[in-house]
Amino acid sequence: MSEALTATAVLDEEAGGGRPVVNDLTIHVATVNGSGSQSSNNVLMRSIFQMGVPVSGKNMFPSNIAGLPTWFTIRANKDGWIARKKEVDLMVCMNPQTSREDVEALPPGALCIYDAPLNCKSIRKDIEFYEVPFAKLAGELTTDSRLRKLLTNMVYVGIVAELIGIERQEIINAITKQFKGKQKAIDPNVASIDKGMEFARANLPKQNKWRIERMNKTAGKIIIDGNAAAAIGAMFGGVTVVTWYPITPSSSLCESLIDYMKQHRVGPDGKATFAIVQAEDELAAIGMVLGAGWAGARSLTSTAGPGISLMAEFAGLGYFAEIPGVIWDIQRVGPSTGLPTRTAQGDILEVFLLSHGDTQHIALIPGSVNECFEFAGEALDLAEMFQTPIFVLSDLDLGMNNWMSDPFKYPEKPYRRGKILTKKKLEELGGKWGRYLDVDNDGIGWRSIPGTDAPSFFTRGSGHDAFARYSERPEDYKATVDRLAKKFETARKFVPAPIVDRQPRAKIGFIAYGTTDFPLQESRHQLSSERDVETSYLRIRALPFTHELRAFVANHDRIYVVEQNRDGQMGDLIRLETGEDQKKIRKILHYTGLPCDARSITDAVLRMEGNRDEKVVRIGVDKRVATQMASED
């Protein structure tokens, strides 16, 4: 490896192109939605990954099947920083609708490969342009017009590969994986790669600034999206009843689950150990989950914000009638005609307080694909242990984008089914059983499952006494909701604790959750390496908060809560939790629909440290996206 580095350095000096940047680059590919660029982009990303370089791939796509602009961003970074980076180093312009804006947004010195008719070179002088006649090259590969469109995408992969030094063999390996070994599909794609590489070699000037070179930071790692990770986790967590209603960005969770369950959960007799139902709407989806949970199955549904809204009534029933079930919320921007294909962390308060009356829900917040896997099983356990709906708050960026991870660990622990009444337990209780009697002083009663040898009871909302008898007496109602509050307190000891990185010198404490973790970790690195500002960090992984939160806030002078919504929803919950210390809370908010980036956080912190009166800073405005959205209307 050191040899390779030296060789590049020498080459670079010869070319006189400044210091080479090895394994640290952001590639942005602008195409038209529906043009079939997804496989090419995956191949490009995977081939970098296979060369041992940490990488992430994010699809920034419109709510549309074909015709609107879409971008794919690949970030390769030797240090493992794989959050979105705002600055693009290498642009591939394939879309006439956006090429001007795409080029205008580039930082000076960036590279831009563009389709010849777009004539991008006329737009700016401070960009290194590489003009490619894609139509001509693809025309030489095939006469089939549909195929030509697809192969055009593979040609740009070949060109990028040649320019930045991605090994041909790794591209072939990635293509073989992408097309699952089907030779008929592999051959024309490999031919397209070669076409691109040859063209670049023969016609494009050599560039030596941006290089991908083999390293060993991805050996044994996997690439997966959070929704598939959640599906695998749920399958190994013993889910048996799954219901869903299609909604972006959650559909792929249940669709992956269907695939995995068909492969791994059909017995030797051909019979399924599961039921998966595409429901008529989200109301039915959560209703089925609760019905199944009531009857003793481990059940889940997945949805996004608008679906959560529809689930509100049942969420309340599940809470008050104390019925297990798991609801995944893959968060995204606003209403159905908002930006349904853009990411956000905007459902925190909606989910936490979902429904009528005095509800408060337990929610898990995964911050990585590995946690999507782990929390999927954990949520099924907690739902049964706490006999209540458990929400899991993921988001579009985590759920639908590609993330590198260590392989998931096989779950060793048996399922935790909670307090299920059996004949034996009934004898232990001396025959005295009330569905809602708090015999263990933790707010959780013993539930009996229909059709078993345990006694029956009648389930209704909160109009009952401890023995599940109909009651509208004030003392019974109050006892019920007070016990539910007690149960919630018990949950603090069982939900995943936050991940805390306490730096002894630090006066500043960061709090974040979910996908904000990636840019935030990078921002902390920037603050310490560039400005010598040490920070501590607490990553929330669940609601209700655990005891670590108060201590963390108490131990720092200033707390920056960074999240991806307009109002700082988690920040407000932290304020409620921290009493006197709430004055320490400041908010850094990113809500453009795109994933948050590190530099924007770093800049905001430095600004707020300079002006202590500034309590809220909103970051990450991306002019290009704003213009593009306006032009669609």
Place this chain on the structure above:
Amino acid sequence: MADSTLKIGTEPPKENRLGLKATDYSGGKSTLCAGCGHDAISNQIIRAFYEMSVEPEKVAKFSGIGCSSKTPAYFLGRSHGFNAVHGRMPAIATGAMLANHALIGIGVSGDGDTASIGLGQFMHMVRRNIPMVYIIENNGVYGLTKGQFSATADEGSKLKTGVINDLPPMDLCALAVQLGCGYVARGYAGDPKQMINILKGAIAHDGLSVIDVISPCVTFNNHEGSTKGYAYSKEHDELLHQIGFVQAYEQIEIDYAPGELREVTMHDGSRILLKKLEEDYDPSDTVQALQRLHKATEAGAMLTGLVYLRPEKKSFIRLLNMSERPLHELGEAETRPPREALDKIMHDLM
């Protein structure tokens, strides 16, 4: 008018085949108005389950919201029950039946709960053919909120306050037939003998059975001008046929003239007998069923009997090819794939 019921066999004994008494099937004391049609239906539910010797602990009762939906508390007290939310009982019941297909499910709903707020869920439950009994206690009004029209109220019928309903009624039987339900019946709370036979057939049916029961509301819809009151119903009751039910274990020879009797064998070996009245009605004929229902509506008649019967239709449980053991019983051994499975999945992602 002819009797709605065929006389078959002898009176049931004091104990059923499980050694249980009819009182073992009773529930809490009803809190509905005296004379409510719903209580009459509850009584027949109690009798049907008792006479069919169904183990009460294996029964799951479901309901939505409304007067009708309160009734599961008044029958089968030894069974589990779930009083869900308004119009959404089908989802709860579907989930529960998927979790445990060994349960014998019975849902009780009303015309508001089914035909208005819950219409979507009702239709999808029919479409999926969830194996359970679904009863609509249909009185044309919202009782629990004090007497507003429902979507099954007849055009021109009058509220106690004098308000006239000027929208056409929804025929839930026709809707169920249209959606391919394999067992569709209309009963009348004032005809318990017909009701119990319809119920027994429904319990025996391996699929969803929809029973629309005209069940007068004595407080809000039993006055002159009402088309769902006792007086109107009695006067306009029109029978499709006489109905009888024979359990699988009963060795009863039925002796009728040729062409007079239809006999349909159900999934569990029990038999439904339908004796011809004025017309030869074939309950397996979709077009005839819809035609007959429509004709009755036009004539202002209350057509009762087994409207549609296709016991062969695959239930959702069979369609999903689910394990014989109910899902809720399955543990790690059945539902957690082995370590090698995860290794393979991980390997494919590398």
